[in-house]
Amino acid sequence: MVNGKDFPEDFVWGASTASYQIEGAHAANGRAPSIWDAFSATPGKVKNGDTGNVACDHYHRYREDVALMRDAGFSAYRFSVSWSRVLPEGRGKPNEAGLDFYDRLTDELLKNGIEPWLCLYHWDLPLALHEAGLGWTSREIVPLFADYASLLARRLGDRVPRWATFNEPNMFTMLGYGAGVHAPGLRDRDAWLDAVHHVNLSHGAAARRLRADLPASALIGTVPNLQPAMPATDSDADRQAAAKMDAAMNRATADPVFLGKYDPITREWMGARVRPGDEEAIYAPLDWLGLNHYSPTYAAAATNRWGFRNMDPPEGAETTLMGWHVKPEAFRDMLIDTARRYRLPVYITENGMADDVEPGADGAVNDAARISYLDRYLGAVREARAAGADIRGYLVWSLLDNFEWAMGYGPRFGIVHVDYASLKRTPKASYHWLAALAGAGAPA
Ligand code: FCB
DSSP: OOOGGGSSTTOOEEEEOOOHHHHOOOOOOOOOOBHHHHTTTTTTGGGGGOSSSTOOOHHHHHHHHHHHHHHHTEEEEEEEEOOOSSSHHHHHHOOHHHHHHHHHHHHHHHHOOOOOEEEEOOOOOSSHHHHHTTTTTTTTHHHHHHHHHHHHHHHHTOOOOOOEEEEEEHHHHHIIIISSSTTTTTHHHHHHHHHHHHHHHHHHHHHHHHHHHOOOOOOOEEEEEEEOOEESSSSHHHHHHHHHHIIIIIHHHHHHHHSSOOOOOHHHHHHHGGGGGGGHHHHOOOOOEEEEEOOOOOEEEOOOSSSSEEOOOOOOOOOOOTOOOHHHHHHHHHHHHHHHHHOOOOOEEOOOOBBBBOTTTSOOOOOOHHHHHHHHHHHHHHHHTTTTOOOEEEESSSBOOOGGGGTSSSSBBHHHHHOTTOOOEEEEHHHHHHHHHHHHHHHH
16 A cells, blocks of 8 residues: 655645536526536436536535545645636626636635645636637637636736646547537547647647736646557557557647647648647647546557547456546556656646445445555556656545536546535545545645
8 A cells, every 4th residue: 555655745635626527506696608518408418417507516615625625634726717607708708706706716725725726628618609619629719718818817826826728638629529429519530630739729828828927936737638548459550540549649739738749640630730830839838747647548440530449448457437447557657658758747637536336324435446546546656756757746536526527427536425416525435545645744
């Protein structure tokens, strides 16, 4: 088992969440819908017809949630802002009541000794922009995203020390625009490539605006999900498929952002989308990298429009409720590789596992499999650090059980159980385990 003493005293322990997955209060105080409100209201898109209308009602219960983090000894909390709560149209006139919520949340965190880490975009694009043809497939979104970043920087920059532009740009562009299984439900390779390039350009524009509008001490970064793409077999065809999957899922949104240049496979796919000066516009020096990682992925050759298809993990592999392969060595290797390749201090901003464990007769939630997962993945962090990778913190996904996108409320990722009928929070065994770890490393 890992031990708090395996990590330095200044190692950051915390949790991550996302606005649409926990806030609820979908129509409160001037919030307008996002593409996820529209998607989840469309029959057949989300399991059981679940929506984020109420979710964990964090909008009203944030004080209780902050207290749970304080009691766990956490020192950082990454949350995302609902763009359509603060700018209902996505642009133009801000909604003061929406901004007030993030003011209150920020102050509550600081009062409890927890650093607020703000992520600008965790997948909930204002529906008004999408409907006006100004979503991610339009290049016109670039200055709008920078304006949104600037609004928050001017409002919260005096208190929020760490900022991220995007959460998993690779995942939401592929799932929402390429594969059609997330909002806004497009299933089109060209739309995916458009979205990738415009998200990259938006990152560059927003990073520059944040730099201009925030105090000099602010730390600016972004949060990719990086996962090794493994060939399903040793054949040349599968190896080539894995290289394509690696380009699509890892490189397309990370290389231009961190290195200033598209990888050769993505560059060829992009064609004339990349105009002269675009790669320079995407690249802006950053202060940190937030790494989200859950499991390796597997690719096989295919004659479809992608040149690869996703495969299940090998026969007999240990998997979670999501079907994701539990393989801590892949995490260790990805950490070492990421720190070396992108040369930034790395904070793990998401890692965790889903189960469906409910409270027992005594009310306790015994999520032993989660403790085992966290222990082994933190062991991988320890190994990567020992190998010289600059890994400075671990924020678990997630604080609360929440709305797991197209899977609805089935998979539970929280270290705190949420009863969705009563909204009662119950810290799980993994919460107490992580709290002991976070507390052990802290100065006496
Ligand atoms: C990540 C997302 C997060 C959550 C976890 C399980 O890809 O960033 O919102 O859904 O997966």
